[in-house]
Amino acid sequence: MTEKPAMATLPPPDVMVTDMTKRFGALVALDAVSVHFESGTFHALLGENGAGKSTLVKCLMGYYQADEGDISVNGVTQHVTNPRHAHHLGLGMVYQHFTLVPSMTVAENLVLGEEGLPSVINWKEHLEILEAFMQSMPFRLDLNRPVSSLAAGEKQKLEILKQLHLGSRFLILDEPTSVLTPDEADQILGLMQQLTDENRISVVMITHKLREVEAYANEVSVLRNGRLAGQGYVKDLTHADLIRMMIGSEKVSKPAVRTEASRREIAFEIRNLVVGNDKGLTAVSDASLQVKEGEIVGIAGVSGNGQTELVEALSGQRDEESGEIFVRGMKYGKTRSEMREFGINMLPEDPLNNSCVREMTVAENLAIRNFDQPPTTYAGCLINRGAVRRHGRDLIERFRIKTQGPDVRIETLSGGNVQRTVLARELAGDVEVLIVQNPCFGLDLNAVAEIRNRIMEARNGGATILLISEDLDEILELADRIIVMFEGHFVFETSREKADVHEIGRHMASHV
């Protein structure tokens, strides 16, 4: 650490937030929240989506200006006006979505944010400084690799290294483990814990995963609906305490009930499927699998290992290079008439972009599968708008979609309700095969439970289900059989009964 001697001597910043309130129009996103982030602690901000965690840290980082309340750093009240200002105070944030420049190397990304970067960069000198910096860190990366070739865990490490290199001593991590394997997550959080224990940095981790809070954090503050629902030392709180603070008095729906289905015939089969990605490289290589009626097959894996390309190939959004798909022994060519004949339904990831028409209304989106069939169509070509609206209203009610009515544009709905809308449409008709990808991404606990219940009900009713998810807990809860996907290959398969988290996690990270 030749260039930043301060890091070794001064303690990390001590940050105090007092009575902070932030409103967006009529919505109170943050209501008089006070938190003390002590120097050198690992502090978790726990809460469900929309609880106000992100708003709180964005006010701290100067992205938003709080309407009321104070921020003080090392006892001095600060009015943080922009992220640059926050950097000067030693505050840095690692975002949930990577903010690295994909076409640049690790070294270029590290140099980019430096204060007072000279107009001509002496790469030889900079590489030496960066090499020395890497040596002082508990984890290292090759400086000359392009970021686009890094795995998700390595990108996360680079984001953290970048903040440390810029001199941030107070690191805010926004859902840092959402794209990592369990082992990668443990490794990174362990390193953060090590750095806080050595009193080199303070860490604030935004999360909704209780396990991470219990295993790594010293202190926790729980937010619910913009209010502080509780805080304290992790060692003083039980698991039940944390859950109660997080969801309050609301009842959590029970986990899905699995009935013992008599497994019947193979209904869906993929044979030797090869799919390329946008760069022309092979994303799915020689994948084969069979799914029976009344069975959920879960495909686990870290994001970016070919799942998206696999789903796009199954949905007809992407042509496969070779291989075949069969439904009930017949070749499936992904045409609309085949989808209808075989009863194939899909809930892809990012449903607003992948299976909705943004500009159309909720009712129209709900009718996309069947608008050209009676009763929504008469005389073969005229659409009965009344029937479309009735059909929409019926599904909105049955699936409890929160919308101002069937006639508002779908893009005005929240993420969870878009998800519900698509699920309603796909489950409404005659479901024989259902392909779902990350169905609960970004939803709150109750919505998650409800959607998982719907999927389980469809299974219990005899549907053939392929579930592709980055959330291993979801796979373990729902799937009858688990397949792990790594770098485009199906590398591991296990039954529900024999599933072992650590074994699955190992396969998610490499060929073993």
Place this chain on the structure above:
Amino acid sequence: MTDGGDLGWWGVLIAVMGGAIRVSTPYLFVSLGETLTEKGGRVNLGLEGILVMGAMSGYGTAVVTGEPWLGVIVAGCAGSALALLHGLICNLTRVNDIAVGISLFIFGTGLAFFLGKPFINPSAPRLPHLELGAWSTYPQVRSALEINALFIIGVVLAFALAWGLKNMKWGLILRTVGDSTEAATALGYSVNWVRTMGTVAGGFLSGVGGSFLSLYYPGTWNEGLSSGQGLMAVALVIFARWNPIYCFYVSLLFGGATALGPALQTVGITSNYYLYGAAPYFLTLGLLIYSSSTKHSLAGAPGEVSISR
């Protein structure tokens, strides 16, 4: 070129190579300009208008002052001004850079024709060139090795830009903004400002490219001066993979294709003259088909450029 007969087909080759150097200069400047603009994440399709405007303003300045180099600088400034317009309009939310570019193309050419009417007749002093072929007794070789000064500047510039994009602060910032808006915002850079500056710098180079047309080759000002070099440069940049040094090579290729028709004429092949004249357009089409694919996106494309998404 009177006794082209002695050299036969060699004469054609020499004429194509000489033509490549001569004709490639505007392609080179415009494609370097477009590379800067696109590296910042925007496409400026108005470069054709900027090119024509540069040709007119450069020629006009040279006629009035008698100073061709002053004309080059004025052409660059006129190009920057038009590009600034593009940049500022695109800074508004929900404005499409392609649509703005097309209007700028029409606006720029129209404005140049309107303002350039008085300069159609007077003749301006030409830009200087180097006689690198003085050792040869063949007039064809001597003519082919008349290297114009702007070409040399352009070549140096191509290598300088390639170096600068890697080793200079502005290069890193420009690439960051062009590749990931999120990353640039998180680093505290103003995306709109950087993109506008990239567009303005690109406009300057395109304007200079235009001044070459009117001040060196063909060396006059009229309304049919440009034959779409500004538009073809956009295709050229895609084929050059946004790399300034490749821009240089691809400009030579396009220059050679343009010089094919006149070169064949020197050995007496005059049939199909217009067909050979269309060679650069065929080349553009062919290269675009070759470099595109339904299966994968363009390698090397800046992530934020609308044509690569």
